[in-house]
Amino acid sequence: MTSADQEERHASDAARPAERGGADDGPDGGAVTAGGRVAVRTRALTKVFRGFRAVDSVDLEVREGTVHALVGxxxxGKTTLFNLLTGFVTPTSGTITVFDEDVTGQQPEQVARRGVARSFQITSLFETLTSREHVELALQGLTSQGFRFWRSEKLLGRHRARVDELLGQVGLTPLAEKPVGLLAYGQKRALEMALVLALDPRVMLLDEPTAGMGIEDVDRTIELVRRIAAGRTVVFVDHNMHVVGSLADRVTVLQQGRVLAEGAYDEVRNDERVITAYLGEADHA
Structure with a gap:
């Protein structure tokens, strides 16, 4: 992405609150509802694995600029739905749109080019490389040179300012030159978010961003997600109800591949069906 493109994106982000309202179409053609433009929409989305309906006729709407949680x-069916949204699994039937552009059945790299980026539940980093080197590689991969950085020693260095910015956003500036293998688990998850941010996505999908963390790391991650969500749309899966209640503007509860309930956190956590299916079990664990 060029600096001109980034300036245009930032200008668009700054204007987003004014775009919300009751109009039929957003400035880039995206559908607008009373709560804002729809960033991600699925209709009757279904995935069947050898007769097992892992995702069953799911209708989902994620509004632009919101933080939307998937729980259950x-x-x-949370992970399968995540994989469908990002192109890692092809739907059996139904549709997926990103800002009204049909991405149904597209490959992960094609979905990423539509402004969708994701993190994974399990960390996958190079233990001997530093945080700086990870982010440099991520940024280099977005250029026409791809990952052929060895052709010139100047290629990675030209990203230094952006690398510093991204590491600063996730609180890793003091650890920029430290091998990733020496980082704490929560710091590794923060680095993964920096790699997602390197794509400058409009929509971020975070797969259990606090999984395996201690209490202190969980609270730090909540604050980190709040910061990086500014001007973006975030969809995340997490089993920690403290995280969901702290971050989510809207919650979709899944059960056996179907949408069981949806609404604000306080609404769904008091829904008798949800208490029986999930939240009640978590509260008594």
Missing amino acids: PNGA
């Missing part, structure tokens, strides 16, 4: 008991 184990086996509810």
Whole structure:
């Protein structure tokens, strides 16, 4: 992305609150509802694995500029839905749109080019490389040179300012030159978010960003997600209800591949169906 493109994106981000309202179409053609433009929409989205309906006719709307949580008991279909939204799994039927552009069945790299980026539940980093080197590689991969950085020693260095900015956003500036293998688990998850941010996405999908963390790391991650969500749309999966209640503007509860309930956190956590299926079990764990 060029500096001119970034300036245009930042200008668009700054104007987003004014775009929300009751109009039929957004400035770039995206549908607008009373709560704002729809960033991600699915209609009757279904995935069947050898007769098992992992995702079953899911209708989902994620509004632009919001933080939207997907929750549910184990086996509810959250991971499959995440994989469908990002192109890692092809739907059996139904549609997926990103800002009204049909991405159904597209490959992950094609979906990424539409402004969608994701993190994964399991960390996948190079233990001997530093945080700086990870982000440099991520930025280099976006250029026409791809990952052929060895052709010139200047290629990675030209990203230094952007690398510093991204590491600063996730609080890793003091650890920029430290091998990733020496970082704490929470710091590794922060680095993964920096790699997602390197794509400058409009929509970020975070797969259990606090999984395996201690209490202090969980609270730090909540604050980090709040910061990086500014001007973006975030969809995340997390089993920690403290995280969901702290971050989510809207919550979709899945059960056996279907949408069981949806609404604000306080609404869904008091829904008798949800208490029975999931939240009640978590509260008594």
